[in-house]
Amino acid sequence: MAVTLHDVARLAGVSIKTVSNVINDYPHIRPATREKVELAITELGYTPNLTARSLRSGRTGAIALAVPDLALAYFAELAAAVIAAAEASGLVVLVEQTGADPERERELLRSPRLKMTDGLIFSPLGLGQEDIAALEVPYPLVLLGERMFDGPSDHVTMQNVEAARAATEHLIAAGRRRIAVIGSHEGEVIGSAGLRLRGYREALEAHGIAYDESIIGPSMAWHRESGARAMRELLARGVGFDAVFALNDTLALGAMRALLEAGRRVPDDVAVIGFDNIDEAQYTVPSLSTVDPGRAWIAETAVATLLERIAHPQSDVPPRLLLADFSVVARESTHAA
């Protein structure tokens, strides 16, 4: 069924090697030969069998991207950016969803399905410090979005602590003092939740504001639904607060919804800031202030770093930690009252 190099070679009256040379732009081919071959290629509609090429060359031209869930806006936008960056380098992207399940994340790392790709860009959510050994994998790996110290692989990540601190300070600068948090993960140190909470605490401390556990709203899931729920719980506690730092934008949108339902005005009664700068943050009512963690740069850098590791698998370059610049994006939800 499929037309192969042999078919082309036969029609062009040359050897299979010559056809291969033409396809791979080997420099020293007589123009007449090249033309003959190209004619045969178009006549037969030949397209190279990439699987065979992969087997031979050891390269697939594909990379894998593993994210918790594409239905989450942040990861969808991240995936869009990664795919675009990969395409610019002639790579194709295989997307996996882990559901943020530590078990599935560990499984993914040893999945033979990865043999179909040249490397992996992995945004773990469930893995902890104790899983660092599992990251010792026999293929190029770039981690995203979380900062695991002393891991064996390159990390491209955002400055969670510093950006969270800046977000909190943005609220403090607007005159807020009772700043609630939505989306904390109790006891977490190394994940995004832990790091962002740390930034929050640092900001409080720097401004002489006491940390008050009673306005910390935990929520394992970072969905709109859970943001709304966590906010309702916070309101039900009856403790006062004049601002909310939601640990991501989606939580913030859910929290805003719950605040409005409860008759609290944003930003007049409660200022709200999120984290991620997802597209929709600018179109909500009120528009959502947030931190832009440098998503586009992260995607491009992750692909570039992975490509480098793929090109030099035995390189002695130690694991790098690449940090994106961030910025606070002030919008309506934190306008001065």
Added chain:
Amino acid sequence: MAVTLHDVARLAGVSIKTVSNVINDYPHIRPATREKVELAITELGYTPNLTARSLRSGRTGAIALAVPDLALAYFAELAAAVIAAAEASGLVVLVEQTGADPERERELLRSPRLKMTDGLIFSPLGLGQEDIAALEVPYPLVLLGERMFDGPSDHVTMQNVEAARAATEHLIAAGRRRIAVIGSHEGEVIGSAGLRLRGYREALEAHGIAYDESIIGPSMAWHRESGARAMRELLARGVGFDAVFALNDTLALGAMRALLEAGRRVPDDVAVIGFDNIDEAQYTVPSLSTVDPGRAWIAETAVATLLERIAHPQSDVPPRLLLADFSVVARESTHAA
């Protein structure tokens, strides 16, 4: 570097074929042999080379999914559903973004990169009726989301016309008569915009309401941004309307934003309904009424249909058109005034 069947065979003291049999659960193997082989496999940490297996078997275990842009919520949620459905069948998904560019969509269909997959689930946006010939491809193909008549491939799609008609009738039932549209594509017949506008017109006609071009807001892009812009243009025209049918949810969210900025209350002054039922529609303020076009069913059916075609490439089953059930989801944005 990599450990192969030969290595395992040597360690286990059997032939390569026996190892292959064990891996592929070939029934007739002596338990003792199986055990020996399995021991060798774990000892060496052997994982099969999927590229080699693909070359030999002609199957890759991967499918491709092509969507316009993952940053668009509808397609992100669709991709999430497709990947989940594929995984349930042991398939892995390669995601491509076309940017809704007809040129890139045509190119994609003949891309040799597809040789790395067993088939394609394709959500075209730029292709028109004239491109039907381009859909005659030498691999299994399932189209999504648009209804091209008499194409050569299976289609899994939503009932655009009927669902749009139902959305419009929902507004009419709420007492609205001046129903604007956001997101039309002038002159389009076969795309989602054309079909949904047709449903809108059918609903008007059925209720004796005249079609009025002056309240039709065109917008090629279906982003929040463009929805807001189209709505501002509509408002600037100074024509009156008491409802808006946005041709998708994202447009609707942008339009709501523009309405609120202009001091129009939703739903009191203007009722708004969208299309797609993306997750966030239920969390906006006010929550967005919309049409659920059956996304989950579409994703599962697309994967199942593609798998069938992959399993029976020469089947005589003619191209099928599979239509998802839809439902109107009434929320705050269309509550009776």
Added chain:
DNA sequence: CTGAAAGCGCTAACAC
């Protein structure tokens, strides 16, 4: 500048 031939790791006839 072009041809012949080996082999990437695996599966599937076909022997034994």
Added chain:
DNA sequence: GTGTTAGCGCTTTCAG
């Protein structure tokens, strides 16, 4: 039940 062997389609020394 298990081993031998021939390729899947391609790239790549190595000759010529």
